[in-house]
Amino acid sequence: xxxxxxxxxxxxxxxxxxxxxxxxxxxxxxxxxxxxxxxxxxxxxxxxxxxxxxxxxxxxxxxxxxxxxxxxxxxxxxxxxxxxxxxxxxxxxxxxxxxxxxxxxxxxxxxxxxxxxxxxxxxxxxxxxxxxxxxxxxxxxxxxxxxxxxxxxxxxxxxxxxxxxxxxxxxxxxxxxxxxxxxxxxxxxxxxxxxxxxxxxxxxxxxxxxxxxxxxxxxxxxxxxxxxxxxxxxxxxxxxxxxxxxxxxxxxxxxxxxxxxxxxxxxxxxxxxxxxxxxxxxxxxxxxxxxxxxxxxxxxxxxxxxxxxxxxxxxxxxxxxxxxxxxxxxxxxxxxxxxxxxxxxxxxxxxxxxxxxxxxxxxxxxxxxxxxxxxxxxxxxxxxxxxxxx
Amino acid sequence: xxxxxxxxxxxxxxxxxxxxxxxxxxxxxxxxxxxxxxxxxxxxxxxxxxxxxxxxxxxxxxxxxxxxxxxxxxxxxxxxxxxxxxxxxxxxxxxxxxxxxxxxxxxxxxxxxxxxxxxxxxxxxxxxxxxxxxxxxxxxxxxxxxxxxxxxxxxxxxxxxxxxxxxxxxxxxxxxxxxxxxxxxxxxxxxxxxxxxxxxxxxxxxxxxxxxxxxxxxxxxxxxxxxxxxxxxxxxxxxxxxxxxxxxxxxxxxxxxxxxxxxxxxxxxxxxxxxxxxxxxxxxx
Numbered sequence: 008x009x010x011x012x013x014x015x016x017x018x019x020x021x022x023x024x025x026x027x028x029x030x031x032x033x034x035x036x037x038x039x040x041x042x043x044x045x046x047x048x049x050x051x052x053x054x055x056x057x058x059x060x061x062x063x064x065x066x067x068x069x070x071x072x073x074x075x076x077x078x079x080x081x082x083x084x085x086x087x088x089x090x091x092x093x094x095x096x097x098x099x100x101x102x103x104x105x106x107x108x109x110x111x112x113x114x115x116x117x118x119x120x121x122x123x124x125x126x127x128x129x130x131x132x133x134x135x136x137x138x139x140x141x142x143x144x145x146x147x148x149x150x151x152x153x154x155x156x157x158x159x160x161x162x163x164x165x166x167x168x169x170x171x172x173x174x175x176x177x178x179x180x181x182x183x184x185x186x187x188x189x190x191x192x193x194x195x196x197x198x199x200x201x202x203x204x205x206x207x208x209x210x211x212x213x214x215x216x217x218x219x220x221x222x223x224x225x226x227x228x229x230x231x232x233x234x235x236x237x238x239x240x241x242x243x244x245x246x247x248x249x250x251x252x253x254x255x256x257x258x259x260x261x262x263x264x265x266x267x268x269x270x271x272x273x274x275x276x277x278x279x280x281x282x283x284x285x286x287x288x289x290x291x292x293x294x295x296x297x298x299x300x301x302x303x304x305x306x307x308x309x310x311x312x313x314x315x316x317x318x319x320x321x322x323x324x325x326x327x328x329x330x331x332x333x334x335x336x337x338x339x340x341x342x343x344x345x346x347x348x349x350x351x352x353x354x355x356x357x358x359x360x361x362x363x364x365x366x367x368x369x370x371x372x373x374x375x376x377x378x379x380x381x382x383x384x385x386x387x388x389x390x391x392x393x394x395x396x397x
Numbered sequence: 398x399x400x401x402x403x404x405x406x407x408x409x410x411x412x413x414x415x416x417x418x419x420x421x422x423x424x425x426x427x428x429x430x431x432x433x434x435x436x437x438x439x440x441x442x443x444x445x446x447x448x449x450x451x452x453x454x455x456x457x458x459x460x461x462x463x464x465x466x467x468x469x470x471x472x473x474x475x476x477x478x479x480x481x482x483x484x485x486x487x488x489x490x491x492x493x494x495x496x497x498x499x500x501x502x503x504x505x506x507x508x509x510x511x512x513x514x515x516x517x518x519x520x521x522x523x524x525x526x527x528x529x530x531x532x533x534x535x536x537x538x539x540x541x542x543x544x545x546x547x548x549x550x551x552x553x554x555x556x557x558x559x560x561x562x563x564x565x566x567x568x569x570x571x572x573x574x575x576x577x578x579x580x581x582x583x584x585x586x587x588x589x590x591x592x593x594x595x596x597x598x599x600x601x602x603x604x605x606x607x608x609x610x611x612x613x614x615x616x617x618x619x620x621x622x623x624x625x626x627x628x629x630x631x632x633x634x635x636x637x638x639x640x641x642x643x644x645x646x647x648x649x650x651x652x653x654x655x656x657x658x659x660x661x662x663x664x665x666x667x668x669x670x671x672x673x674x675x676x677x678x679x680x681x682x
Binding site: 043044045046047048175201202203204206209211212213215216233235236239240242243244245263264267268269 | 400401404408505509510511512514516522523524531533535604605606607609610611615646647648649650651654655657658
């Protein structure tokens with residue numbers, strides 16, 4: 008008799024424990040970012056934005072709280088993989104988030120699949136990433152989105168001949184390909200496609216070659232810090248004076264450093280999904296709160312991606328009643344749409360990638376005397392053109 | 398065409414200023430200083446801080462970068478480097494590469510990892526049209542400064558008492574001491590000169606090459622290529638090597654952009670096959 012009672016009691020405890028595990032009190036989010044090394048600014052922006060979201064929405068979820076732990080992967084893929092593995096296996100992280108660069112996201116994708124945890128990509132932007140695991144959801148952007156939009160706009164707006172200048176790595180090649188596709192489909196001519204080595208100390212010879220081709224515009228895609236060097240040299244080489252426009256994706260005129268670039272940046276036209284100067288009440292509130300919490304640092308496109316990533320996590324958990332298991336969570340996030348500081352966005356239910364408006368912007372001085380990307384045209388509801396079969 | 402030639406020369410000159418300090422320490426003092434790039438980075442960051450935070454004009458920043466990095470060089474030489482003169486080259490390499498990593502981490506901590514930008518004064522910007530080619534004014538400025546440096550350095554080392562003492566101290570330190578030459582002070586001064594030149598190169602290079610904490614690693618390979626190809630027995634060697642490599646690099650990237658990044662290495666391999674000791678070496682020691 009006593010034996011039976013004990014067994015029943017044990018079974019009861021086990022059931023309770025299982026129940027507790029189903030609707031965890033604390034959902035652990037491991038935010039894996041490059042916080043040191045050459046890509047530290049990416050990590051800093053996303054981390055600050057995610058924490059801001061957490062501060063603003065603490066206690067919003069009924070039944071669980073979200074715990075955010077930032078982990079530094081130094082921008083090195085094998086470190087990302089190791090950290091992701093440790094987080095899932097040893098620390099019991101329920102959701103992986105962050106991922107500053109494509110190789111870092113690719114390194115962590117198998118962990119998300121095998122560990123059956125959702126992975127929210129807040130930065131890395133090559134098209135293929137979301138195809139590498141069924142548990143990946145992206146809240147940033149894809150490079151082809153921005154490049155394709157630029158190509159479409161350029162062809163329609165009196166630019167006939169372009170030289171492309173991209174850094175020779177996966178995102179650069181993506182940008183070159185999709186810009187050229189859209190631009191040529193619109194009747195434009197790409198006179199020359201220049202690929203610059205990633206570690207390139209001097210752009211002079213490439214820019215001279217671009218100048219000799221006498222194009223209407225140069226399309227530039229380089230990692231964000233390098234963009235300012237290119238702009239300076241474009242101006243110094245007399246390309247601007249010769250009437251050659253500088254166009255590109257918004258990485259080149261990153262809000263984080265734009266104001267330090269000085270007058271050489273003025274007039275640069277870029278296609279992108281976020282500008283700190285975006286005119287909406289949501290964005291005004293976001294920029295103000297972000298600056299206040301971070302010593303007046305201006306949020307850039309990574310910040311808004313991190314902020315929206317946290318929103319996706321919160322809303323996903325709300326829908327699943329705090330169940331962070333990959334199957335339920337990813338299902339809940341698919342098709343979700345909301346108004347972000349950048350405008351209306353949605354998660355494509357088929358690809359789990361982001362659908363958003365791409366804005367065409369020009370660098371101008373704002374009312375406060377600082378340089379901003381001022382939006383003047385837009386291409387709404389743009390899906391990733393690579394996956395849409397364009 | 399003229400523009401390419403000109404850009405190549407300017408780039409080569411800049412390489413020379415950055416690398417000649419290494420040629421001085423390596424060739425004259427027989428010390429492998431891989432941390433050379435860290436001094437160049439120091440000069441660059443000094444310029445950035447002086448210009449952007451304190452509003453010092455650019456032309457004053459150049460001598461300041463030279464003097465301050467030279468001063469830092471002396472301090473480090475007296476406290477750290479002096480202990481390694483007698484050690485093997487491997488020890489020197491390990492020690493100085495450690496310094497490089499420390500410098501990178503320190504700069505990252507204090508200045509952040511982003512690219513640093515400076516705005517050149519208006520009279521150094523823009524282009525001149527000469528003989529049908531356009532020439533960047535800043536690049537002309539670089540060529541003028543570097544050209545002057547080459548002349549001064551070469552004359553200084555071959556014609557002055559300082560130069561002959563230095564060469565004596567390098568070849569036979571004991572005998573030199575016996576003759577009353579203060580070898581320690583001489584080396585300290587030489588090291589300061591080398592570091593100062595790196596600092597100056599870094600300051601000149603901010604606008605052309607960019608500046609971030611990985612600078613010493615990014616350019617270490619270029620310094621080493623220049624010194625290897627040029628040989629370290631005189632300054633003319635690295636000078637000619639810098640020009641050849643600068644021109645080859647720029648022309649390669651212009652005419653065959655797909656292959657451009659490898660040009661500098663191809664040239665190094667080709668030159669070293671023909672002249673394994675470098676272009677101007679005295680032969681093996």
